[in-house]
Amino acid sequence: MRGRCRTAWGRAGTWHGRPPVAVRLGAVAVALGTTAALAPGQAALAAARAPGTTLAPSPYAFADGAQSIDGARSTADAPLLKPGTPYKSSLPSNGKVNYSLQLDAVSNAYVSVTAVPSPGSSVSVIDGIKVSVQDAEGVSCSVDTASFGAARSPHPIAAWGMRERSPAKPLCREAGTYYVSVERVDPDGEGSSPDAWDLELVATTEPPTAKTGATSAPEAWDSASPQPLQGQAERRRGGAGFAAATPLDQGVWRDDIRPGQTLFYEVPVDWGRQLHVTADLGSSDSTGTGYTPDALDLALYNPARGPVADVGVGYDGDQKSGSLPPLPPVDHANRYAVTRQVSAVRFAGSYYLVAHLSESVADSFGDGPFPMTLRVRVDGTAQAGPAYAGESAPKDVFEVTDEDREAAAEGVAAGDDTVMRAVAVGGIGTGSALLVGLGVWTLVARRRPAA
Template sequence: MTVAVALLTGVPGLSAGQQAAAAGAPGAYAFDEGAPRVEGALSTADAVRLEAGRTYRSTLPASGPVHYRLELDGASNVYVAATAAPPDGGGAAVVDGVKVSVQDGDGRSCDVDTTTFGAAASPHPVAASAAREISPRRSLCKNAGTYYVIVERADPDGKGASPDAWELELTTVSEPRPAQAGATTAPDAWDSAPPEPVTGEARRRAGGAGFAEAAPLGEGVWRDDIRPGQTLFYKVPVGWGRQFNATAELGSSSSGGTGFVPAALDLDLYNPVRGHVADVGIGYDGRQRSGSLSPLPHVAYANRHAPRSQVAAMRFAGSYYLVAHLAEKVADDFGVGPVPLTLRVRVSGTPQDGPGYAGEPVPPDVFAAGEQDREAVADGRE
């Protein structure tokens, strides 16, 4: 602990949540160590190129968009995700977060996506993903050429938000077309009944501090601890034809504190290209509390044709990411110590063959079910 942090901690003017942030207890977002830094341009004319399959670091200013460039063929879908990592202890507005859009050379929108901090209004890493998708449902953005990625804050007015610049992690994924034409509509029926949560003895698994360090999980009950202001990352291999569900539980507090935080835990699910799928918020009063993600369809290529974004997001096999964030406000009522976190993960359904791509995705293993992750879960490696 530095002298500056020691002086901040325990200052009467700071709440317990602010003291925890000042002490740096939750830790910073863990960026991909091999990611080169690029600067977003204020104009498309100066935009630096992003290559498929690469991860980059950049910076998002407090106001105004930044631009990046893509050079695309006329056959592949390309997904660009921006993970925004606000500094610990800063301000946060419910409607703030990150917004990503892809546009063609004439400024026409191909896709746009926004992810916000949500009801917790607690700053934490959030990701949004936008695509150049070649689809019979889309009349634009089909041709080869230059496209632009625009990243900005989700709150255009900046009310109640941090005035600081945020760090960004940018990822790009290329998906080839199927070798054979398939269904052009989403499956019209799937088991949408809430599944029974998984039971049994919990196994310890420490969550990572970023997507690149996400801890592998399989079906089962998993136990961790999470501190106020901390965000933990986990990944679950989900193959074609499989159905995913997760329940999060906050254990009872041993601090002796009292109070109620209405949006204490935020659990988000992201797909293999970091597209937001679903989330659930859990209130906390010091007693055990739980919440489950809404039922999701089996993973299928044709889900992309669904009008509901939650269904459309279940379009890939690969690693799905569970991201758990405990609001800084929890420290005000229950102290800065960790709160027990239990994740009950279910992966059901009959495995199926994938679409049979006409080429290789970039990176090549992004839509694989994750054999290495399965092995890591099986032998207990952290």
């Protein structure tokens, strides 16, 4: 998972946390001369981001350094999930797999589970995953499901479980062991493949607030849908997973998407600000005919990777458009709302946009790619958030840092850190590549004060 700690320079000219944008740009320039030295998956990612490159839809990009674990059939053998650490696991077609959490008596805890069906598999309309959390006594703390929808196109989907400390929820309040269970929703449904699915799991903890705040959701907020943002679109290539999501600021962004492909983006949204997103799918240049319901699926997830809202855009070859439903300004008290799309907008941080184009679009209109435009609008004035009595895990996940704003403005994807590590391990290869990288670094550093 991409860290969100502010950059701090050490004594010997080293940095702690994620390096500044200028340094990352220099490293990317170095990496251009050393792509052959990268691991196959990293080379594919680098190639996919090269202008003019056409590749088949990429597989899901798991968090760099994700630990592999096996979920247990019995809770007695459930492996421990440490908050802030990404994990890779597997989900069989039938039955539950279980994981455990060790929680204190004051923090909120969230576990996001991303299911990744194997390439070439098939799913039913209601197939998906179910994530539930229980305490040591078997008391249910939460249940959430996610499905593939009418398009029946297999792609990464995410659901979350939670242990909340709330005056309105007297259960699941004690410190101790909690269990996270994951299972298929409709494994034997018509059209569902019996293949195992890959899983990515991330647990996040949220400390209590230092002072007692509102205990009910805001009653009034502007729920009108504003005019979608207009203007010339700027190109930004989406990432292949949550950890590799491409940062976006407010603006009009253009990308190309192929049938079966899923693209990830992240938008920093501060306390008090309100997010509006519209997705446009351009017309086809083929002579094909037909109609695909929910051809373009656009889903929004909060900083804990919890589902917020989604919209499906049907496609018949002509340009189509769809907007996420109106969302409230980010507010700590939204968690007390009844509806999920309000309750989930409960903390500041990076909100994830996940776009998927159904495989069946190719049956009528070819392999594409198809032009997609994201119109991202962030209204309102940033406000001070609640004073937390402690730190979240991972650190700073529930706030918008200067680094987040810089990344969104520059469009520097989290995957660049992977490239940097690969270069560090594999070696530079040639001195000229190093000089190119240093030259870019120096140029950016000189231009920034003038800008």
